[in-house]
Amino acid sequence: MAQEIERKFLVNGEFMDKVVKSMRISQGYICTLPGRSVRVRIKDDKGYLTIKGASTDNGLSRFEWEKEISLEDANDLFKLCEPGAIDKTRHLIPAGKHTYEVDVFHGDNEGLVMAEIELNSEDEDFERPDWLGDEVTGDRHFYNSYLTKNPFKNWGI
Numbered sequence: 001m002a003q004e005i006e007r008k009f010l011v012n013g014e015f016m017d018k019v020v021k022s023m024r025i026s027q028g029y030i031c032t033l034p035g036r037s038v039r040v041r042i043k044d045d046k047g048y049l050t051i052k053g054a055s056t057d058n059g060l061s062r063f064e065w066e067k068e069i070s071l072e073d074a075n076d077l078f079k080l081c082e083p084g085a086i087d088k089t090r091h092l093i094p095a096g097k098h099t100y101e102v103d104v105f106h107g108d109n110e111g112l113v114m115a116e117i118e119l120n121s122e123d124e125d126f127e128r129p130d131w132l133g134d135e136v137t138g139d140r141h142f143y144n145s146y147l148t149k150n151p152f153k154n155w156g157i
Contacts, residue, residue: 004052004064005122008142011113013131015102019091025103028081032145039145040077043090047074059138060122084108084148096127108151114142 027041035054040047047070053063069077078085087106092099098117105112114136117126136142141150 002064002066003061005061005119005124006116007060007119007126007135007137008139009115009117009135009137010133011102011115011131012133013129015091015093015115015129015131018093018095018129019102020094021092023090024088025090026085026087027144028078028085029145029148030077030080030082032082032148037145040074040081042071042074042078045071047071047077049074049077055138058122082148084151086144086148093129095129098126100129100132105147105152108153109147110153111157112147112152 023044025041025043027039029037029039031038037050037052039050039052041050042048046068048066049069050064050066052065055062085107086109088103088109089106091102091104093102093115094100095117098119100115100117102113102115105114115132119126140146
């Protein structure tokens with residue numbers, strides 16, 4: 001079984017000078033039931049279908065299955081998605097032996113900037129750059145599936 005182990009953080013410092021690659025991502029959700037989600041994503045010019053399971057109690061890991069699909073199939077599957085979509089630019093930033101994915105959100109989630117780091121184990125050490133803010137791992141408010149229903153613009157922050 002494919003297991004995703006990641007930590008999420010808010011970003012509160014300048015990071016753009018460290019970016020090695022960027023890509024535009026749009027994604028929608030076919031299903032966002034408690035404990036599972038089915039996502040369709042277009043990353044630049046490639047499509048992906050992803051199924052995620054329930055997170056562990058600490059929010060660090062969960063089942064994740066992802067397959068690349070054709071751009072045409074991804075566009076067709078977007079028609080089946082629940083209301084609300086995610087539009088963001090993802091920036092890749094190396095730090096030590098890992099790479100942070102920093103997402104700068106657009107549209108209804110404008111103003112939200114989050115960083116994720118994927119790990120090999122829940123207790124793995126990793127470098128924490130100075131632009132990294134508060135950890136939000138396990139806080140469901142920061143799940144993309146939640147942001148499609150309750151976008152950042154409505155939070156009053």
